[in-house]
Amino acid sequence: MKGEPSINTNNLTAVQLMELDACVRCGECVNWCPTYDAANKDPGLAPRDKILRWRQFMNKSYGLRARLFGPKAIPEEDIEQFKDDVYKCTTCGMCATVCEVGINTIELWESMRANLVKRGNGPYGKQGMFVKLIGEYMNPYMADNKDRLSWIPDDVKIADKAEILYFGGCTAELRQQKLAFATARVLNHLGIEFTMLGEDEVCCCSALVRTGQYEIEDIARKAARKNVDGIVAKGAKKVLYACAGCYRTSLVDWPRLLNEEMPFEIIHITEFLEDLIKEGKLEWKKPFDNLTVTYHDPCHLGRHVGVYNPPRSVLNAIPGINLKEMDRIKENQRCCGAGGGVKAGVPDLALGVAETRVQDALAKNPDILSSACPFCKRNLSDGRDSLGADELVVEDVIVLTAEALGISLDDCVES
Numbered sequence: 001m002k003g004e005p006s007i008n009t010n011n012l013t014a015v016q017l018m019e020l021d022a023c024v025r026c027g028e029c030v031n032w033c034p035t036y037d038a039a040n041k042d043p044g045l046a047p048r049d050k051i052l053r054w055r056q057f058m059n060k061s062y063g064l065r066a067r068l069f070g071p072k073a074i075p076e077e078d079i080e081q082f083k084d085d086v087y088k089c090t091t092c093g094m095c096a097t098v099c100e101v102g103i104n105t106i107e108l109w110e111s112m113r114a115n116l117v118k119r120g121n122g123p124y125g126k127q128g129m130f131v132k133l134i135g136e137y138m139n140p141y142m143a144d145n146k147d148r149l150s151w152i153p154d155d156v157k158i159a160d161k162a163e164i165l166y167f168g169g170c171t172a173e174l175r176q177q178k179l180a181f182a183t184a185r186v187l188n189h190l191g192i193e194f195t196m197l198g199e200d201e202v203c204c205c206s207a208l209v210r211t212g213q214y215e216i217e218d219i220a221r222k223a224a225r226k227n228v229d230g231i232v233a234k235g236a237k238k239v240l241y242a243c244a245g246c247y248r249t250s251l252v253d254w255p256r257l258l259n260e261e262m263p264f265e266i267i268h269i270t271e272f273l274e275d276l277i278k279e280g281k282l283e284w285k286k287p288f289d290n291l292t293v294t295y296h297d298p299c300h301l302g303r304h305v306g307v308y309n310p311p312r313s314v315l316n317a318i319p320g321i322n323l324k325e326m327d328r329i330k331e332n333q334r335c336c337g338a339g340g341g342v343k344a345g346v347p348d349l350a351l352g353v354a355e356t357r358v359q360d361a362l363a364k365n366p367d368i369l370s371s372a373c374p375f376c377k378r379n380l381s382d383g384r385d386s387l388g389a390d391e392l393v394v395e396d397v398i399v400l401t402a403e404a405l406g407i408s409l410d411d412c413v414e415s
């Protein structure tokens with residue numbers, strides 16, 4: 001009797017099954033992969049190798065020989081090794097950018113991960129905690145969801161309902177509150193009426209989607225539903241994000257999870273500010289004194305959704321900032337190392353990638369390494385600390401914006 005295939009096609013689309021066959025083994029992706037580099041060129045992490053191994057798994061399970069004589073068993077240790085390797089990927093998308101045949105590798109890695117989760121192999125290490133934490137606490141930090149409001153200073157005005165809603169995100173509301181602080185004060189300073197979800201906000205579930213855990217207990221879909229319904233109930237037509245991860249998840253993943261179009265516009269705060277700058281609405285009261293700033297494109301804002309110029313427009317508009325680009329920027333940017341669950345699951349690897357990215361920055365001698373994502377900021381700061389490059393400041397574009405507008409952030413205390 002023919003046995004069952006060791007691997008099934010769960011979570012892989014027909015296009016993805018064709019993409020596995022489309023790889024021509026050119027190896028271009030291997031030349032650019034940041035985790036392969038940071039892991040001393042471990043061949044198991046090479047994107048090409050992962051595609052070829054999964055193709056072999058599929059052939060053993062469904063190829064001509066399998067159809068004639070039955071599937072060939074795949075040793076469990078091979079599948080476990082594959083799982084380890086596919087989770088040592090930040091889903092940065094660099095391999096997709098350079099792929100000779102246009103394979104959408106970001107989606108492919110995520111589909112493989114979801115398949116392995118269903119099979120009982122994934123996720124990797126501490127990434128398994130995301131389900132419990134988000135399911136129980138509605139955020140990944142084990143914080144009381146009511147504390148989402150606790151950073152708000154007395155002077156900040158947040159409307160009960162408004163056409164503009166700022167979706168703060170777990171990291172800015174519960175850990176790196178300076179980002180939320182700066183965003184809220186900048187909006188107030190510019191006279192923009194906005195509302196927030198407060199304790200009704202739940203995690204965007206980026207971590208669950210990126211690690212292939214989005215179907216477990218239906219948590220990600222339910223969270224998207226609660227957030228979307230909450231945003232609609234607030235009367236919002238535009239939703240602003242200062243976290244690249246929340247932005248990407250809301251823009252790309254919520255519509256998929258809910259199988260519906262979002263009934264509001266989704267905008268990164270730098271896109272919003274870029275428009276206001278063009279209209280001449282920002283008055284820079286505290287220009288910087290000849291500050292050299294470089295900018296790191298977050299994968300979730302850049303390669304994932306194509307927002308490259310707005311953060312640069314904001315930085316270029318701030319008087320006294322001299323924007324000096326790193327060699328690898330925009331589509332070719334090198335990842336910070338935190339994404340795809342790597343910071344939680346394989347922290348040493350995340351740090352190794354961060355160190356390389358900080359070295360990219362240091363080569364340009366900037367005063368400040370800026371970004372537009374709290375995860376990038378945290379991991380790049382860790383890379384800076386590990387290199388002992390104490391003179392380099394790592395800061396978010398919106399914080400620099402607030403300072404140049406003359407807004408004080410001195411009273412902000414982070415958790």
Ligand code: SF4
Nearest residue numbers: 033089090092093095
């Ligand atoms: S997505 Fe990035 S980290 Fe993952 S395999 Fe591709 S280049 Fe490497």
Ligand code: SF4
Nearest residue numbers: 023024026027029099
């Ligand atoms: S760049 Fe694309 S075609 Fe070339 S080896 Fe990598 S995945 Fe295959």
